[in-house]
Amino acid sequence: MAVSAGCDTSLSEHLWPYTGGPDRENTAFSPPDSEAVDLVSHCLNRLSFGPRPARQIRYSPFQNKPAEIDRHPPFYRSCDYQRLSALGETPEEAVSAYMEEQLQPGKIDDSLAEFALRRFQTIHQPIGELFEYQEKFLLSQLTLVTLIRAVVSERQLQEVMVQFWTDHFNIDQSKGDCRWLKVWDDQEVIRQHALGKFPELLKASALSPAMLWYLDGRENIKQKPDDQPNENYARELLELHTLGVNGGYGQQDVAEVARCLTGWRVQSKKSGKFLISGLGQVEFDQHLHDDEKKSVLGQIIPAGLGEQDLDRVLGIVGLHPSTAEHLATKLCRRFIADEPPSGAVQSVAASFLRSEGDIGQTLHALFQTDEFQQHRSNKFKRPFNFLVSALRATGATVGPNPESWHLEDQPLCDYLLRMGDAPFQYPSPDGYPQVMIPWLGTLLWRWDFALKLSQNHLPGIRIDRQEDLEAHAGGAEKLLAHVFGRQADQTELEAYRQSENGLALALASPAFQMC
Amino acid sequence: MQVNITGNGDNRRTLVVVFLRGGADGLTLVPPVGDSDYQNQRPLIKVNDRDIVNLEGEDRFGLHPLLEPLLVPYKEGQLAVVHCVGTEDTTRSHFEAQDLMEHGGKNTAGGWLGRFLRTQLDPGEQQGLKISPLSAVALGQSIPESLRGAPSATALESLNNFSLGENTTSFTQQLESLYRSWRMSPGLSEAGLGTIQAMKRIEKLDTNDYQPENGAEYRNHSFSQGLRQVAQLIKARVGLDVVSLDLNGWDSHFGQLTVMGRLLSELAHGLSTFYRDLDRQHMETVSLVVMTEFGRRLYMNSSLGTDHGRGSVMFIMGGGVNGGQVISNWKGLKSEVLEGPGDLPVTTNYRNVLVPILKRHRATDLSAIFPKFELSPLVDL
Numbered sequence: 001m002a003v004s005a006g007c008d009t010s011l012s013e014h015l016w017p018y019t020g021g022p023d024r025e026n027t028a029f030s031p032p033d034s035e036a037v038d039l040v041s042h043c044l045n046r047l048s049f050g051p052r053p054a055r056q057i058r059y060s061p062f063q064n065k066p067a068e069i070d071r072h073p074p075f076y077r078s079c080d081y082q083r084l085s086a087l088g089e090t091p092e093e094a095v096s097a098y099m100e101e102q103l104q105p106g107k108i109d110d111s112l113a114e115f116a117l118r119r120f121q122t123i124h125q126p127i128g129e130l131f132e133y134q135e136k137f138l139l140s141q142l143t144l145v146t147l148i149r150a151v152v153s154e155r156q157l158q159e160v161m162v163q164f165w166t167d168h169f170n171i172d173q174s175k176g177d178c179r180w181l182k183v184w185d186d187q188e189v190i191r192q193h194a195l196g197k198f199p200e201l202l203k204a205s206a207l208s209p210a211m212l213w214y215l216d217g218r219e220n221i222k223q224k225p226d227d228q229p230n231e232n233y234a235r236e237l238l239e240l241h242t243l244g245v246n247g248g249y250g251q252q253d254v255a256e257v258a259r260c261l262t263g264w265r266v267q268s269k270k271s272g273k274f275l276i277s278g279l280g281q282v283e284f285d286q287h288l289h290d291d292e293k294k295s296v297l298g299q300i301i302p303a304g305l306g307e308q309d310l311d312r313v314l315g316i317v318g319l320h321p322s323t324a325e326h327l328a329t330k331l332c333r334r335f336i337a338d339e340p341p342s343g344a345v346q347s348v349a350a351s352f353l354r355s356e357g358d359i360g361q362t363l364h365a366l367f368q369t370d371e372f373q374q375h376r377s378n379k380f381k382r383p384f385n386f387l388v389s390a391l392r393a394t395g396a397t398v399g400p401n402p403e404s405w406h407l408e409d410q411p412l413c414d415y416l417l418r419m420g421d422a423p424f425q426y427p428s429p430d431g432y433p434q435v436m437i438p439w440l441g442t443l444l445w446r447w448d449f450a451l452k453l454s455q456n457h458l459p460g461i462r463i464d465r466q467e468d469l470e471a472h473a474g475g476a477e478k479l480l481a482h483v484f485g486r487q488a489d490q491t492e493l494e495a496y497r498q499s500e501n502g503l504a505l506a507l508a509s510p511a512f513q514m515c
Numbered sequence: 516m517q518v519n520i521t522g523n524g525d526n527r528r529t530l531v532v533v534f535l536r537g538g539a540d541g542l543t544l545v546p547p548v549g550d551s552d553y554q555n556q557r558p559l560i561k562v563n564d565r566d567i568v569n570l571e572g573e574d575r576f577g578l579h580p581l582l583e584p585l586l587v588p589y590k591e592g593q594l595a596v597v598h599c600v601g602t603e604d605t606t607r608s609h610f611e612a613q614d615l616m617e618h619g620g621k622n623t624a625g626g627w628l629g630r631f632l633r634t635q636l637d638p639g640e641q642q643g644l645k646i647s648p649l650s651a652v653a654l655g656q657s658i659p660e661s662l663r664g665a666p667s668a669t670a671l672e673s674l675n676n677f678s679l680g681e682n683t684t685s686f687t688q689q690l691e692s693l694y695r696s697w698r699m700s701p702g703l704s705e706a707g708l709g710t711i712q713a714m715k716r717i718e719k720l721d722t723n724d725y726q727p728e729n730g731a732e733y734r735n736h737s738f739s740q741g742l743r744q745v746a747q748l749i750k751a752r753v754g755l756d757v758v759s760l761d762l763n764g765w766d767s768h769f770g771q772l773t774v775m776g777r778l779l780s781e782l783a784h785g786l787s788t789f790y791r792d793l794d795r796q797h798m799e800t801v802s803l804v805v806m807t808e809f810g811r812r813l814y815m816n817s818s819l820g821t822d823h824g825r826g827s828v829m830f831i832m833g834g835g836v837n838g839g840q841v842i843s844n845w846k847g848l849k850s851e852v853l854e855g856p857g858d859l860p861v862t863t864n865y866r867n868v869l870v871p872i873l874k875r876h877r878a879t880d881l882s883a884i885f886p887k888f889e890l891s892p893l894v895d896l
Contacts, residue, residue: 172624174663214624377699408657408670417658418648420666427625427633427664428883440706441667444648444714447690448679491696495689505689510697510707 029054029473030082031482037376039091040084041485045515046335046379047102047367048156050389051080053473053482059115079482099367102157103360105195113153116399120145127184127209127280131269135179139424140407142173142183144400146423147412150388151398161194161359162186163384164334166423167431169205169241171214173424177268181210181280182424198327198357199318202241206233206310209266209280215429222262222290229290234258236429242317244326249297256294260301260309263289319357324349328362330434335366337375338435344371377485377514380436383419386446387412389515390453390507393483394463401459411458418445443513450507466503476502484511528800528834528876529749531742532628532661532759534617535782535807537766538609541827542810542859543775545576545596545841552848556814556857560771560821576841581779584787588832593790593798595836595896597868598843599826601809601861607823609766612808616865617660619885625664627884628757631873632665634880635756647754648710649717654741654760662759678718687711713753720751731792738762738781742789749793749801756876765807768820790832802834802872806865813848813857824858829868834875837896863893871896 032041044051058074077083087101088094101108122133122141130138150159169190173182185208193201205211212218215233222229234257238249263285267278284307293303297320301312317323328349332340344366351365352358366372381389391398400410407413407422416422419442426432433439452458454466464472473479480488480496483506488496492509496502506512546562547553548569554561567577568586576598578585588594604615619627632651651668653659662668679687694707725747727733733743741760748755762782767774786803793801810827832838844862846852854860866885870892873884881890 172664174618174660175624176622178624213622380700380703418667418669420664420668425625425664427630436700436702438666440702441647441650441710443707443710444679447710451679451683451686491693495693499686499689501686505686505693508690509693510699510703513703514700 029079029478029482031079031473031478032081032486033481035487035489037485039095039373040081042373042376043095043098043367044080044084045377045485046372047099047160048080048392049150049159049385050392050515051482051485052077052392053395053469054079054082055395057112059112081482081485095367099157099364102155103195103364105155105158108154110154113149113155116148116152117145123183123187125183127181128278130180130183131279133180135173136407137405138180138183139173140405140410140413142186143407143413143416143423144410146186147384147388148398150384151391151396157363158191158194161363162190164331165190165194165201167426167434168330169201169211170426170429170431171208171210171424172427173210174427176213177266177280178210178213180269181208181213181266184208184280185210186424193359195360195363196358198323198352198359198362199314201359202318203311203314205241206237206261206314207264207282209282212264212266212282213268217261217264218266218268220258220262220264221285221288222259223288229255229258229262231255231258234261237313238317240429240431242326243320243322244329247320247322247326253297256296257313259290259292259294260296260313263287263307264310319353321349321353324352328352328366331362331366332371333434335363336369336372337378341371341375344369377511379515380439381513381515382432382434382439383416383421383442383446384423385515386513387415387449390450390512391461393507393512394453394469394503396453397462399460403459409459411452411461415445415449418442446513447504447508450504451501453507454501454504466501469503479503480506483507526800527752527754527756528802529745529755530628530757530834530872530876531745531801531803532757533782533786533803533805534613534659534661534759534761535765535778535805536609536613536761536763537807538612538809538811538823539765539778539807539827540767540771540775540811540821540824541598541600541807542813543771544579544582544779545598545828546579547575547845547848548577550848553813556848557821558815559819560815570841572839573841575843575845579779581776582783584783585830587787588790589839591795592839593795593836594830594832595838596841596843597829597831597863597893597896598841598845599859599862600829600865600868601826601863602865603861604809605825605855607809607825607855607858609808609823614660616806616808618663619661619866620887623886626659626661627869628661628759629664629668630884631876631878632667632756634878634883647713647756649713649748649753649755651757652748652755652759654744654758659759659761662757665757679714687714716751717753720747727788727792729791729794731788733788733792734781734784736781739785739788742785743792746789746792749797767811768816768822769818771815771820774820786830786832793833798833799835802836802875803830803832804869804872805830805832810859813853813859822856825854826859826861829865831868831872831896834872836872840895842893842895864888866890867892868896 032038055077056074084098085094087097120141123145153159171178171182171185173179189204189208193204215236216230217233220230231254235254239245243249265283265285267281286306291304294301296313296316299316301309328345329340332344336344347369348366352362355361470476470479473482495505499505546567548567549564562579566580568580568583569577602612602615604612615621617626651662651665653662653670658668658670691711694704697704733739745758764778806829807827810824811821812824816822866888870881870890
């Protein structure tokens with residue numbers, strides 16, 4: 001089937017890699033054919049933001065002119081299900097190979113995502129330079145980049161874990177200088193360590209200027225003998241980031257941790273006396289530090305250690321058994337079930353401790369559990385994941401609304417705001433909920449989105465017409481099998497066939513809300 | 516599990532927040548009676564004593580004559596005024612003061628309404644599920660900072676934005692059959708059917724067909740039309756918890772009489788028509804709050820206007836408010852009372868006005884809604 005990118009005038013700017021239907025000769029489209037979600041589809045649902053169809057992709061890395069793009073030879077990508085299935089002789093071998101691949105994101109070629117994001121230079125600015133931008137512009141850019149990466153990147157598990165850690169170390173950008181500093185935190189803390197070592201992630205977060213703002217660490221000082229430390233960060237460090245609320249610490253430990261962490265400051269915009277180059281820099285001020293002896297969870301931290309108190313505290317809590325259990329519970333809730341099975345939690349926690357907090361090895365253990373392999377289609381997609389999976393399922397070309405950079409004018413951001421799942425906008429430090437119940441009120445906007453997407457009514461976003469998608473897939477049954485990760489049942493198939501908006505109906509259906 | 520959008524007969528309460536952006540002058544809205552300092556400092560832009568609308572039982576203040584329509588709810592005990600109210604912010608900057616007020620604190624993440632709605636939502640408690648797709652609505656083009664972080668927040672300019680669009684009847688029917696036959700997660704099936712129910716209710720609301728009750732007639736300006744839509748949504752019981760709408764343009768540095776005249780009239784007409792339309796029965800479950808980021812300086816400037824000040828007024832209507840009174844720790848306008856360059860001081864923090872209202876809307880965790888602030892809520896509100 002011939003697809004010509006150049007004739008699509010609505011994408012005349014060609015800022016985005018154009019994706020069209022597959023070329024039959026190069027990419028056969030063979031979706032799942034079992035009645036229930038098989039292991040390969042299951043892994044695509046959980047380790048990625050959902051399966052994509054086979055596509056022909058045209059873009060020119062050097063020129064954006066339509067003529068150039070037409071000259072540049074297209075390349076072909078088979079559908080995710082098919083590519084994955086081919087990674088091994090058996091489904092078990094195939095998913096095992098996929099996990100290995102995804103756990104090493106640095107080795108995955110992601111040039112298409114890099115191409116799609118090349119215009120978003122702001123997010124790579126040095127920390128001080130960020131303050132040169134309007135904060136609303138930065139939020140809009142960061143949100144779009146997050147969405148586009150989730151849709152386009154081949155490093156899907158990395159993106160899934162970025163979402164997980166963004167919630168775990170939640171920072172609402174609307175607080176103080178977080179408006180600028182969250183951009184840096186996203187890049188240098190969350191992304192840098194998403195599949196790395198937990199202790200390193202924890203330390204990076206502790207010293208992230210955005211976190212020092214968000215949980216008031218920068219105001220936690222001891223200058224005069226009667227200065228009371230600000231316990232905000234210390235409490236959340238223990239309750240949310242490490243040990244968990246029943247992790248065996250008391251109020252005294254919170255107070256002692258707060259004392260240990262006194263003296264870390266951020267050069268702020270408000271103070272006005274710093275050069276741009278200094279803005280957002282974190283520094284330790286010995287004069288604002290409580291350097292007396294402390295005791296955290298029964299361990300003595302001697303007087304006079306200064307800024308090393310931080311390492312001592314993180315050393316005590318970072319790989320604590322309670323931390324292992326807390327993180328294992330949250331990971332199992334994310335990847336297995338809203339009520340995580342205790343057997344899986346125990347083996348994941350053990351792996352976390354054995355590997356000294358290696359996130360990749362911990363996840364590897366999780367994916368090997370029977371509980372992970374057996375709990376299929378039982379997780380409700382939160383709004384962000386629903387949007388991204390719909391865009392992936394339809395092979396959408398995704399870019400910003402060319403008319404305006406404002407957050408509210410970006411259709412995807414607008415839907416996320418309506419559904420209460422806009423990235424970096426969750427107000428309290430516990431991060432967005434990972435379970436089904438709080439999200440059940442969002443169905444109307446999901447259905448609306450499914451309709452608008454299938455009708456190409458979203459500025460900046462294009463998909464093929466339903467009949468073309470169907471033809472590429474080789475028929476309605478195959479298209480639905482691709483969307484649902486299993487064969488459609490009789491009710492679903494009939495509804496699709498009767499509907500004028502069959503594709504929208506499939507995306508709005510209960511089956512597609514689950515993963 | 517309850518379906519998350521409830522029909523008639525539920526006990527949902529709706530909080531309507533009207534923000535007067537620009538810094539509305541409390542001394543014009545609710546001027547002091549027989550106050551020579553006020554009269555002398557504002558020779559050309561004062562409200563004359565003889566024009567001030569008398570408030571029964573209140574000898575310190577009256578209403579601006581253009582606010583006379585508000586006498587009805589006031590006399591019926593459904594409208595209370597709080598004077599000398601505001602934030603602790605002293606920068607007198609619109610941005611800083613609005614930011615503080617809407618976030619519910621300095622350097623606080625998310626908005627106070629957003630946190631209010633979040634604290635209503637307990638993921639572990641299935642019966643606690645209350646958030647509907649239309650739980651929080653901002654009438655206008657964008658979501659205000661006060662609603663940041665809400666579990667769902669929709670900015671809309673018209674009720675018609677609520678539907679799935681035209682010609683979607685059969686689409687909705689097909690969805691209904693898919694959700695009805697969904698067996699794998701009953702919660703999802705119920706939520707889907709509940710959403711369809713609500714959608715049908717909303718689709719029946721033709722804004723042009725809406726008949727306000729009790730002879731209420733909304734004028735054709737955007738504030739009144741906004742309130743008309745709010746009234747319609749409330750009566751349709753679509754699961755509205757919070758609505759926010761703005762009335763902009765109060766920054767009266769120049770020609771204050773002209774600037775404020777139109778706005779006073781729009782405000783009074785909108786609020787009184789809304790009150791009339793909803794009547795006391797509906798108002799029982801509705802609270803309406805009017806707030807502004809700061810008041811204005813006592814003395815008149817050289818352009819017949821006033822500059823940014825501190826304290827202003829808030830109005831609270833409906834919702835079981837203890838109305839028919841002006842609550843104020845009033846100390847007059849002598850220069851020793853004034854703050855900074857000559858501003859009405861803030862003697863009541865706005866949070867202490869909002870807390871009793873939020874309690875009536877079943878807020879539980881007030882320190883989460885207004886963190887890092889020692890609350891001492893107004894007791895007689």
